[in-house]
Amino acid sequence: MVKNTGRPGYLQIADDLRAQIRGGSLAPGTPLPSTTQLAEQYDASLSVVKMAVGILRNEGLVIGQQGKGVFVRDIDDTPAAGDIAGEVANLRSAVQDLSARLAKVEEQLATSTTRRSGRSSR
Structure with a gap:
């Protein structure tokens, strides 16, 4: 459960999941629970x-x-700090994730703008 400590909930959840992964209770190859299940488990929103x-x-x-x-991921498969190819792969993954999130935001903005302009013309 996310605690009211002043630390953002998403960081608390990431910390807990990271500890489970490093501690071995979430073993390599194990699927994480679904977003909905995690939201229920941590009493948090899907976006968090x-x-x-x-x-x-x-x-x-x-x-x-x-x-x-x-x-x-298998910890042995995670790139070492000095592994440039691994770092590039991580950066590509982050850029893809951010691109997808940006596309969603732009789509929502376009939809809300269309709704507003439709209301003002009536």
């Missing part, structure tokens, strides 16, 4: 859970598989 999982994805601890879910 998605941000937490995004942090773990950017850190290389989990990997998403389209249509299948998000899985814990």
Whole structure:
């Protein structure tokens, strides 16, 4: 459960999931619970859970598989700090994630702008 500590909920969730991964209770190859399940478990919104999982994805601890879910990566497969190819892969993943999020925001803005202009013409 997310606690009212002043620390953002998504960081608390990411910290807890990270500890479970590093502690071995979420083993490599294990799927994370669904976003809905995590939201219920932590008593948080879906967007907060998605941000937490995004942090773990950017850190290389989990990997998403389209249509299948998000899985814990094998720690041996995560790039070393000096591994440039691994860092580039992490950056590409982060850019793809941000691009998808930006596209959603732009779509929402376009929809809200269309609604407003439709109302003002009546």
